[in-house]
Amino acid sequence: MADKQSLVQRWNPRLRNPMLKVESVVAFPADPSIAYSARNQSCMFALHAKEGEVTSFTTPGFPNSPYPNNALCYWALRADAGSVISLTFKTLELEQCMDDGDYIKVYNSLSPVEPHTLVRLCGNYAPSYNLTFISSQNVMLVTLVTNKEGRFPGFKAEFFQLPKMKVCGGTLRGESGTFTTPYYPAHYPPAMDCVWNIEVPPKKNVKVRFNMFFVLEPGTPVSSCTKDYVQINGTKYCGERSQFVVASTTNRIEVQFHSDHSHTDSGFSAEYLSYDSSDPCPGKFTCNTGRCIDRSMRCDGWLDCVDGSDERSCTCTDQQFKCQNGWCKPKFWVCDNVNDCGDNSDELQCSCAADSFKCSSGKCIPEAQKCDGKDDCGDGSDEGSCSNVPAAIPCKDYTYKCRNGRCIGKQNPECDGERDCEDNSDEDNCNCGTRSYTRKSRIVGGQDSEVGEWPWQVSLHVKGQGHICGASLVSESWLVSAAHCFLQLQGIRYSDANLWTAYLGLTDQGNRNDPNVQTRKIKRIISHPYFNDYTYDYDIAVLELQSPVTFSSVVQPICLPDATHSFPVGKDLWVTGWGATAEGGSEASVLQKAEIRLINQTVCNQLLTDQLTPRMMCVGVLTGGVDACQGDSGGPLVSVEPSSRMFLAGVVSWGEGCAQRNKPGVYSRLTSLRDWIKEQTGL
Structure with a gap:
């Protein structure tokens, strides 16, 4: 910490009036990852928001060249007094997250001090992932720290100013309504305190249903919620939670929201509802949490209530197996190697003696016969999961054959990252089945896909009819689809390749003109010669594209399994x-x-x-x-x-x-x- 007197002298070496008087000095620890990093290159930018305008900025060279290695870059963002800053990363692709890897940190101040860190970002995110952050004042600092290796595109971001929110929370009245954290779905600002006083009509009770709830701060135990939290009826809630309900025994409820000075999250979207205490879910089953579900979901073997209350006190049907804990599960789940009951009682009666091995077929063999190079089970399962796989075993229908003709007993060895064949042929042609982004969707209960989440998904269009069928990209030039898509129908010969157009990298059918979407005509369609249009047996076709696609973050092939690949029941x-x-x-x-x-x-x-x-x-x-x-x-x-x-x-x-x-x-x-x-x- 600097000496107070020398600080005054530096500001005013001749000690003339008006004299700077320092009442106190507050020191924050500088972010150690930045303070102690020796970087060859540094870049500094100062940007000021303009009223009514959006300002963009990028990493140096974006998008035509990668950002510099071994660098430390700062972007100081300012807005007018009385405003806050809304910052959004439109594209973000850095080195994959690791301790000494590249990263971005955003601070709710102009100094890189740890207590004011809003977020640390690394790796890559789906373009639709929420990367909007709000400051609590009119300043914000974005930093980029890079190491000595790697070539990655970097980011494109934009920011603008918003009037600072004067009031947070308030009084909500009526039968029902909605409310959210400030600026939702953007990340809520730090240092916020909001209180909503909710009141529904007399003689009714009130409940609050959180449809989205993301109030998670790194390193904070969700059991105690010491930093950011929502508090209702004296209980604090934080973390990532699926849809949940909190109820009151009166017609009033108070919801408090608190965020501290550091890391922020997406917040919550909630609705309040009034209900009759004698029948909180008219025509439906009421979970102990207060959530309402269809009565058909009661005692069906699936935990539709988060707390499992829909599966308690059930009478099992003829089609169900009664677990030792009292739950009812479909009989066909018994002995499928999946612990469906939770106490494993659906799998206990299928187990073999202590010194035996249970084959996939259910047969029991002596433990000594496992991994001995012989197929004692008859389906290869005793040789399929051995850590010391013999160099070669007799070839069967279910054994994986290496390119050199030798067979190995390991199940599903292809593209698992381990060399199982002597010639390494099990790891050849493995540029497939991966997606470029690593962040999971934060859509709860919904089924919309993220951009780039399924980069092998293809949409097949017929001119004038739009999307007709799906397909999967399996290489630069080949698709796999269903033969029944290409049957003649209403006088149209759908087997004619000229009718079709393939859209790759597409997520929203309304965005077919997006520059990331690739369009290809079809060169030929080959349906399986044994396809039966009555039974739909052999329902498969392959399509060759007129020109190869270019692999990208949203266009990637899916892996084709070997004929011996096992997908177990229950998976x-x-x-x-x-x-x-x-x-x-x-x-x-x-x-x-x-x-x-x-x-x-x-x-x-x-x-x-x-x-x-x-x-x-x-x-x-x-x-x-x-x-x-x-x-x-x-x-x-x-x-x-x-x-x-x-x-x-x-x-x-x-x-x-x-x-x-x-x-x-x-x-x-x-x-x-x-x-x-x-x-x-x-x-």
Whole structure:
């Protein structure tokens, strides 16, 4: 800390009047990552907001050249007195996050002091991710710190000034209404205190439902909420929470919101509702949290209430298994190697003796026979997950064959980041199944996809008709889709490649002219010769593009699984498409996504009256409500593997209606059709 007298003398060396009088000095620790970094290059910019205008700035060289290495850059942002600054990063792509990697820090001051840090950013974000930050005063500092290596585009940002909010909170009256944190959906400012006094009509009770809730500060335990929080009825709430409800036993409730001087988040969007205390959810089931759900969701095996109260005190049906903890689960979930009950009781009766190994088929073999190089299970599962995989084992239908002709027992070895074949052929052609951004969506309950989240998703259009089917990009020149998309219909020969246009890198059908979207004509369509338009067996087609695509952050291929790749029953998979969001409804504009579950083939054949063939797989949620639908046909069914790489498990094929109970969707099984795809495309 500087000596007070020398500080005065430096300002006024001759000590003439008027003399600067320093009453006190407050010292903040400088951000150590900046204070102690030796950088070769530095760049400093001072920008002032103009009334009614948006000002843009970028990293040096953006977008034509990467930002400099070993650099420290500052952008000091100022606005007029009585205003605050709204800063938005429109594009942000830095080195992936690591301790000594490149990063951006934004401060709620003009000095890089840790207590005024609004956010630390690194890596890359989907363009639709909320990266808008609000200052509490009329200044803000953006810093960029880079290390000695890496070539990344950097960022483009823009800022403007807003009048400083005079009042936060207030009195809300009426049957119902909505309220949000200041400037929502932008990040709320630091140093805020808001109080909402909510009052509904007499003889009614009031509840507050938080539809979005992101009040998370790094390093703060969500159990104590010591920094940013919402307080209701004496209880503090913070962190990332899915939809939840807080109720009052009277017609009034007070909601307090507090943010401290440092890191901020997106905040919350809430609504208040009045209800009759004797029937808080008319016609519906009331969770113990106060949330209302459809009565059909009660005792269906799924935790629709966050606290599981919809699955307690249930009487199990003939179609359900009773867990030891009293929950009821569908019988076909028993012995699927997934702990559905929560206490593992659905898997206990399937286990083998202590000194035995349980095969995928359920057969038990002595533990000593596991990983001995022999297929004792008969399905290879005793040799499929060994850490010391033998150099080679006898080749079977389910063993992975290396390029040199030798077979290994490890299950799903391709592109898992480990060398399993002596010739490393299991790790060849692995430039697939990854997406360029690492941030998860913060859409709760919704199913809109982020830009670039599914970069292999293709929209197939017919001139004058718009989007007809989906497809998956599997290389620079090849797509995989469903054969039924190209049947002749109402006199139109859809097998004619000239009718079709492929849109790649597309998320919103209304943004087809976006510069990141690539458009390609189709050179040829090859449908499987055994495709049966009555049973939909062999429902697969490959399409060659007239010219190769250019891979980018929003256009990437999905990995094709080996014919021996195993997708186990019970595994969660993702289906995406622009299809109808309800049976008989209109198609979606924004790409939709849904997480669904691989269902046992025998059970599915019972539900769909023996309509399945070995080329089909059954995936869905048997309680209904989640499924692919018309317009999704030909689109991808994706498996996220333990390595985080994504594989094409299936192609949207057919179903009885959409999202009906006990009517799961049917998908073409990629592994059964893999050899044919290779014959046609060479992939």
